[in-house]
Amino acid sequence: MKKLILASASPRRRQILSDGGFSFDVLTSDREEHISAKTSPEKFAVRNALIKAEDVYQKTDGTPVVLGADTVVQIGGVILEKPKDEADAERMLNLLSGRTHEVITGYAIITKGMHESGYAVSKVTFNDLSEEQISNYVKSGLCMDKAGAYGIQDGYGLIKCFDGDYDNVVGLPLEQIKSTIEEFLK
Numbered sequence: 001m002k003k004l005i006l007a008s009a010s011p012r013r014r015q016i017l018s019d020g021g022f023s024f025d026v027l028t029s030d031r032e033e034h035i036s037a038k039t040s041p042e043k044f045a046v047r048n049a050l051i052k053a054e055d056v057y058q059k060t061d062g063t064p065v066v067l068g069a070d071t072v073v074q075i076g077g078v079i080l081e082k083p084k085d086e087a088d089a090e091r092m093l094n095l096l097s098g099r100t101h102e103v104i105t106g107y108a109i110i111t112k113g114m115h116e117s118g119y120a121v122s123k124v125t126f127n128d129l130s131e132e133q134i135s136n137y138v139k140s141g142l143c144m145d146k147a148g149a150y151g152i153q154d155g156y157g158l159i160k161c162f163d164g165d166y167d168n169v170v171g172l173p174l175e176q177i178k179s180t181i182e183e184f185l186k
Contacts, residue, residue: 002111002185007056007068012151016172017067022181024067029055032070041074042119045106050117053108065111065184071171073148075101080148089138089149093158096148098128103148103169107177111184120173122164127157147171 004024006017017024029052039047053068060066073080075095083089100123108117137156143149150158152169165173 003064004181004185005056005060005064005066007052007066010069010145010171012153012170013069013172016167016170016174020174020178025064027056027059027066029053029068031055039079041072041079041102041104042106042121044079045070045072045104046108046117046119047106049106050108053110057110062112065109065181067177067181068108068110069105069172071103071105071147073101073103075099082145082147083143083149086138086144089143090134092149093129093134093137093143096126096129096150097134098126100125101148103164105168105171105173107173109177109180109184114184116177116180116184118176120165120168120176122162122166122168124152124162124169125160127160129158133157 004022006013006024006026007029009028031051032048048070049068053066057066080092083092103122103124104119106119133156137143142151142154152159162169165175167174
């Protein structure tokens with residue numbers, strides 16, 4: 001069986017893979033593309049996942065299976081990545097407050113002679129957030145390394161409801177890609 005490498009430093013993606021029964025190593029890439037006004041959020045997330053997976057794959061001996069992923073939040077045609085600072089996080093949370101948005105996770109799975117990429121979309125509806133809720137959440141620091149400046153798993157009364165794959169909202173649509181990973185590992 002080949003070795004699986006996760007091309008991500010995300011502790012949430014590591015947890016999802018571990019909970020899914022996978023043994024893997026982590027080798028990160030800091031390469032990614034910047035948003036272009038003409039890029040759809042789906043294409044942007046898939047392209048970043050592919051860039052990361054290819055970068056990590058090139059650093060190996062060519063025998064492992066490399067999994068790259070990138071998550072973005074899209075609301076009203078605006079793509080939200082990770083916040084740059086606390087003010088940016090507050091801006092994002094105010095934008096999401098009381099509204100429904102999409103969480104899009106692009107993925108790329110690469111091994112010698114095979115690759116697959118795609119994306120998953122989930123919809124999340126936020127509660128109407130008070131300034132105090134937003135301030136307390138931002139001060140917690142939990143928002144700073146997450147697309148859209150939030151984590152569905154963090155609490156703080158942010159989420160009213162969601163439709164789709166919970167793990168996708170967290171950062172990796174494992175159910176969608178599990179069989180491909182298993183096939184590539186053979």
